[in-house]
Amino acid sequence: MATESKTVTEDAKIDLFEDDDEFEEFEIGEEWNDKEEGNDVTQQWEDDWDDDDVNDDFSLQLRRELENNTEKS
């Protein structure tokens, strides 16, 4: 068990998971296929800034935590 946990400790974080800043390198500005995509749109960006019930409850938590932290520091 001890060895196992050691191995885990030695694992570079970078090998464990993909960070959100590991951007993908691709050409932008090229014409996305408007026609096809235009026809297939069924999803909309539904988030309204004026809505308080943001689906992402992490945001709420983060806000709360940040407020707490600011108070502490």
Place this chain on the structure above:
Amino acid sequence: MTTWQLFSEAGNNFRWEISVLPSETRPEESRGTLILRDDHPDPRLPSMADLLFQGSSKLMQTKAGGNDGLPMFRTGSGKSVAVKQSSLLKALSVLGEEDAARNGEVCATEDRHCFSNSHFRTGSGKTVSVSSAGLLIAKTLLGLEENNNHFNFQGLGNIRNLPTTDELNSFGNSSNLEIRAGLHKNRSLAATSVPRDLQNAHASKTFRSPMGLISSQKQSIASAEDNNSGSNSPKKVGSNSFIHEETFTTTSNIFSKQKSSKSEDSEPFVPVKHPLGKDSCSRMSPLARSLGRPLVDISNNIGHANSNQKHTPCEKKRFGRKSSISPFKRPRNSRFITPLTSTISLLPTGPAALKMSEGSCYKMKVSTRYPFEAERKTVKEFFRGPPCYQKLLEHVPDQVKFMNADSAEKYMFCDKSGSDVTGREAFHHMLSKSGASTLNASKEWVANHYKWIVWKLACYERCYPVEASGRYLTVSNVIEELKYRYEREVNHGHRSAVKRIVEGDASPASMMVLCISAIRSYPEPKLETRHPMPSHEDAKKISGSNWFENSNVGKVELTDGWYSLDALLDVPLSKQLLAGKLFVGQKLRVWGAGLSGWAGPISPLEGSTEVHLLCHINGTYRACWADRLGFCKGLGSPLAFRCIKGGGGMVPRTLVGVTRIYPVLYKERLNNGGSVVRSEKMEAKMVQLYNQRRSMIAEGVMSEFQKDIDCPHRKSEDSEEGAKILKILETAAEPEVLMAAMSSEQLTYFATYQAKQEAMRQSDMQKKIEKAIENAGLSGRDVTPFLRVRVVGLTSKYCHRKGCMRDGLITIWNPTGRQQSELAEGQAYTVTGLKALNSDSDTIYLHARGSTTSWQPLSPLATECFEPFFTPRKSVSLSNLGEVPLAREFDIAAVVVYVGEVYTSGHQKRQWVFVTDGSISGPELHSEGSADCLLAVSFCLPDTDNDSSALINRNLEGSTVGFCNLVKRSRDKMNHLWVAEATENSTYLTSYDFPGCSHLKEAASCARKWAKISYLTIQKLRERVLIIIGGCDS
């Protein structure tokens, strides 16, 4: 560097080849080569004009060896050139048969060759001409008459002096050391050490001249060969020999040649694959393969040229893509500002850039992890959900707990004893020890990435204290990430979103996910109270370019995890910032953003305080916590129509269902600042009127003018012969006789004079007309057509969020023909490029320009996914007009009972029209006063045109008319009348064959039939109307 080589092919064929090194040969056609080699690290490549200019004064021309008899040599243009057998023999003897047999090549390179000759052509195929004087000078300089073996160099004042003929002559027999010394002395800008071939080149550059001098040039080859023999491989290469060479060929296949050289040239940027010391005689190996160092750019190709000039050696991967093929068209300005789509990064150039570029060619793999071999979990998969702060453990140090991006930069790692601290300087050191170039991984570079890496790792530590438990924010993880970033950015040329934007290679309008890393300034809190909702005027201001200068807006720092950029928020977003909905750590999906204060490519490390991303609420959405930072692939999802904020700027993309399309209207901006909107019919009328007025004025001016002309003693230029003749003719009794006696010359004079006079008259008249028209205020009309479209937001059938659909009114200014003809009611569209102006409780008003907005119809399948939104038009009858809500639009076909008089009310002309249909009949109709069988429609028009004509012609009385888009108003209960208003969007018609009015056809025909048999009823109704009007009047 370029050399010329003579190759023997099968049999007695010989070819001239251009080769970057003598060690390499290319099986291609020979061509003349004009080379400019400039060791100066000036990034600007000489233009063709430069070369010609230099060439005119420091001409160095050589004549390629060619002899009669053996037509095996070809010029660049493919012509055969005769080479004497004797010449070849002589050449061979000079070259040494063995050498010749083995290599069969003559190498020649020069520092600067500028030749001019009508048979030489530029890459674009233009002939380069040389004056005969120039040739003579060249000949003299080259000593062609006495000694054809060599040529001479004549440098410009500021250009290195090259060895003289004698010096060159001595090449053959002198030691390499001497040559080198000579070169050192003369080449102030050149490489500190020069490969032997380069030296040889001075003596042996051979150009084929079509002037018949070729045959006498054979000696030059031979003498050159002496130097060349056995020295094809450069033993030593200068480290600073950044040399630009421009290869001008006389061949017509320059482009193919350029291409091939391009691909070869780019190879050495992967030096690992091409170890040094490769056999110099390898036919396939390009120049730098044996050099194993930064390469000379031979192609003069923009892609290449740039690559040598850039800080970023990362251009490697882009070589094959968009580099310009034309080698001679490079802009004079070294900073070639490309469109945003360009893949070439543009950074300030200079010696440092060159050095960096040079260093990059020693690129070492710094991180062995990238590219990652195994697929790794995403953050979301790994942590299985957003962090839970309740679990925040006590053991997370305060320094980590309260770390922000700014303090992350100063973070120091302490070992357990606390004695050893590791900060960003130490990481800089570690990174360079791993093989990273300090030029690329500068202190600033390391500091920047250290900051973002440490911040990120600290965030993991505090967000997932259980999973991380101090194992993420470690020295080894930071150095691994630094190496990874170096590998990607320097060795792979990958650039994050912010870097690409500030370097000018990506549009800031592209959709990307960025994270708020700091709040730089809050807007004034008054903002909320002062602007509860932006008014129309505010919206106008907001849509202007300078609204961000308003100090009342918030400023945040956004990061892509690699670099950061300050962003200015528009007023609605600033309000969200005040409301606490924008906070550090929040990810934003930014789309359609602008960039202010950006004048040209800058480094993201510069941290310019002037460059700002401009974010507006309609293009800025809250992103999911686990969304990947950076540019988003593909088209983003459209913003739900209900989420569009008035005054929130451009909506990159949204989904709407078109419910009504209104007729095209014309807005004329008047001189007094006002404006008037007209229907198509009225506009046509106005155009006609306008043209009439103009022609009336023109006619007036012309008749006045005619009087002037008819005046006998007009100014005449007596000095002219023609004028004199005219005078004589005017006074003569029989001008015909006189004219018959005139000489042809006199007649010409006369005719010319007359034509001239006529032209003057015309021009004078034109000016007068224009002036008169201008004085009358008729010099032009500022009219813009527009199309209004009523739309409704779409709600997904599967969306749990149900609510009423939001209406929108979109004004398309200058609609395209396609938009006018193809937009259809009932169809759903994805629309781009709408700008939200303002909104009230029911409707949001948007506008767009026809040319910049796109309307993409949704497929029926996609439309199926949304709730139905469309109520087709139908003809409403008077009997069911009660079902139409107030202020709602309706269409009706009815019989005109009475057309009232036009009257003026305020600044408007008004007219009432009374209609009826047969829907209410029988006893109801006859019980006067109780039946609602009359509809009074109010028409109005701004009273600006001084047009006394009626809005509705009285002739329409008794006929059946279809009305579209009437707005229902409250009933006149006293008179038992339905009331409706015709707005500028309303139309009336008497024919129903047009698309969009067929729904009235049936009702109209019913009404017409009813009218035919109901003459008496209609008369009665007319009397009733008259009573009502009379009652009103009294």
